[in-house]
Amino acid sequence: MHTPAHAPGNLIPDHVPAELVRPYAFVLGNLTSANPYERMVHDVHRHYPPIFWVKDVYPGGTPAWVVRRFADLRAIYADDKHFTVKGFAPFAMLVGDSWDLVPAGADAPLHDAYRALLNPLFTPVALKKLEEKVRSVAERLVDGFKDKGAVDFREDFAVPFPVSIVLDLLDLPQSRMAEFMSWEHSLLHEMNLANIMSATRNVVDMFRQVIKERRVNPGEDLVSFAITAKIGERHLSEDEIVGFCFNLFIGGLDTVTTNLCWQFRRLGEHPDEQQALRDNPALIPDAIQEYLRYFSPASTFRTCTKDIEIGGVAFKPGDKVLMSTTLGSNDPEQFENPEEIRFDRRATHLAFGSGIHHCLGHHLARRELTVAMQTILARLPEFRLGNSEILTDLGGVIQPRSVPLTWQA
Amino acid sequence: MPKAIFTLHDGSRHTVDVGLGESLMKAAVNADIPGIAGECGGSVSCATCKIQIANGWWDRLPMLQELEESLIEDAVPQTRLSCQLCMTTDLDGIEVSVPPSQYG
Numbered sequence: 001m002h003t004p005a006h007a008p009g010n011l012i013p014d015h016v017p018a019e020l021v022r023p024y025a026f027v028l029g030n031l032t033s034a035n036p037y038e039r040m041v042h043d044v045h046r047h048y049p050p051i052f053w054v055k056d057v058y059p060g061g062t063p064a065w066v067v068r069r070f071a072d073l074r075a076i077y078a079d080d081k082h083f084t085v086k087g088f089a090p091f092a093m094l095v096g097d098s099w100d101l102v103p104a105g106a107d108a109p110l111h112d113a114y115r116a117l118l119n120p121l122f123t124p125v126a127l128k129k130l131e132e133k134v135r136s137v138a139e140r141l142v143d144g145f146k147d148k149g150a151v152d153f154r155e156d157f158a159v160p161f162p163v164s165i166v167l168d169l170l171d172l173p174q175s176r177m178a179e180f181m182s183w184e185h186s187l188l189h190e191m192n193l194a195n196i197m198s199a200t201r202n203v204v205d206m207f208r209q210v211i212k213e214r215r216v217n218p219g220e221d222l223v224s225f226a227i228t229a230k231i232g233e234r235h236l237s238e239d240e241i242v243g244f245c246f247n248l249f250i251g252g253l254d255t256v257t258t259n260l261c262w263q264f265r266r267l268g269e270h271p272d273e274q275q276a277l278r279d280n281p282a283l284i285p286d287a288i289q290e291y292l293r294y295f296s297p298a299s300t301f302r303t304c305t306k307d308i309e310i311g312g313v314a315f316k317p318g319d320k321v322l323m324s325t326t327l328g329s330n331d332p333e334q335f336e337n338p339e340e341i342r343f344d345r346r347a348t349h350l351a352f353g354s355g356i357h358h359c360l361g362h363h364l365a366r367r368e369l370t371v372a373m374q375t376i377l378a379r380l381p382e383f384r385l386g387n388s389e390i391l392t393d394l395g396g397v398i399q400p401r402s403v404p405l406t407w408q409a
Numbered sequence: 410m411p412k413a414i415f416t417l418h419d420g421s422r423h424t425v426d427v428g429l430g431e432s433l434m435k436a437a438v439n440a441d442i443p444g445i446a447g448e449c450g451g452s453v454s455c456a457t458c459k460i461q462i463a464n465g466w467w468d469r470l471p472m473l474q475e476l477e478e479s480l481i482e483d484a485v486p487q488t489r490l491s492c493q494l495c496m497t498t499d500l501d502g503i504e505v506s507v508p509p510s511q512y513g
Binding site for chain 2: 077078112115119120122123124125126285286288289346348352354355356358360362363366
């Protein structure tokens with residue numbers, strides 16, 4: 001009988017060899033003043049075994065396996081016989097609710113029914129009607145600071161840009177922007193459990209209220225869609241609608257913000273890349289694909305449901321597995337010199353995950369990132385990264401807390 | 410075993426075995442054909458397995474469904490998602506080309 005992986009304290013379960021227990025920096029609560037993508041990420045690949053055990057990497061300070069190779073991660077993403085997505089983002093559990101994220105928190109076959117329903121909403125064709133909106137939001141935000149000569153790009157663009165678009169998709173007034181931004185921050189970057197719980201509660205209460213209103217007055221928005229949608233003969237339950245809204249909230253905002261932060265910090269530090277994209281904007285989609293690889297910021301979790309051995313390491317039911325897109329997208333066995341940015345790489349990476357759970361919103365995310373880069377490069381002169389120290393959160397989503405940019409106004 | 414011939418952006422040709430009923434995407438990913446990503450594993454969401462069908466083969470393909478169509482509307486003519494094309498005896502020897510990027 002092995003010691004369960006969720007045993008309290010620092011007890012290491014019997015099936016975990018001592019030499020595989022490693023300290024790991026990319027844990028919620030850790031901060032760095034360095035750029036973690038320059039060295040820290042690559043040092044994990046240089047010095048660590050393909051699979052290792054970290055005592056405190058699961059939210060709440062409990063252990064999980066960390067898998068760093070692209071091929072192993074892709075195999076686990078595809079393996080729903082030995083792994084479940086249940087519990088990968090334990091927000092509902094924190095506040096004692098019964099909903100799961102829809103679709104991210106469901107296993108097949110329910111997951112596939114959700115995706116069949118939702119995929120058509122997020123195809124490039126379906127998103128065309130948003131194009132104008134996305135561009136006008138980007139233009140309005142840039143025009144707000146272009147004459148100032150300096151900006152915290154995170155605060156004045158990267159955060160409000162996706163929030164504004166999601167508010168629109170939900171048909172909620174832009175006046176709720178500040179409230180949305182503060183809840184989002186508490187959910188994903190807060191270290192204090194009580195604050196995460198209260199933000200979860202606020203977001204859920206807000207959505208329950210919106211659902212109630214839209215049941216009476218349905219519109220063209222995503223909440224109304226979820227209320228009227230059917231899987232086979234049945235409508236979605238209240239829990240499913242809440243799970244869908246919450247999934248949109250945590251999936252549609254912070255990830256876009258984070259990638260924008262990294263991309264513009266990079267451009268501020270690499271005027272050569274900035275110039276190449278100004279000279280030839282047609283390179284922007286390939287550049288974004290490569291930046292998404294290099295700066296893959298997000299991690300999720302899987303839970304082992306059935307004994308399996310991967311690369312000689314035994315996974316037991318109950319073991320948590322960190323699915324670090326950061327590590328997978330920078331695996332030197334998959335990518336030649338992963339620490340180099342090459343616009344012509346056009347490589348498949350893990351920034352949006354892989355397999356059936358591959359990000360539902362990735363077409364929208366790419367659209368937002370592309371429009372942001374086109375608009376900013378067209379409206380701002382050459383910009384540089386400012387001198388102030390930048391702190392970066394290392395857990396959950398790897399995100400800089402500020403991106404100071406300066407230019408000749 | 411039936412075969413599919415993939416022509417890459419650089420002009421090189423790769424012949425891949427595809428089992429009956431297997432999708433061209435799966436076979437291409439298993440054979441490490443560069444340029445076919447198949448990020449969503451065939452769930453008609455990512456549109457990273459686009460191929461262009463050579464003349465003479467288009468009419469033998471299964472009908473284009475609405476969801477697939479909405480993912481490839483802006484692609485070059487005669488584009489399909491290779492995850493939606495499963496090998497049949499009729500498609501043995503099919504010639505397709507792989508676009509320079511799946512992410513444009």
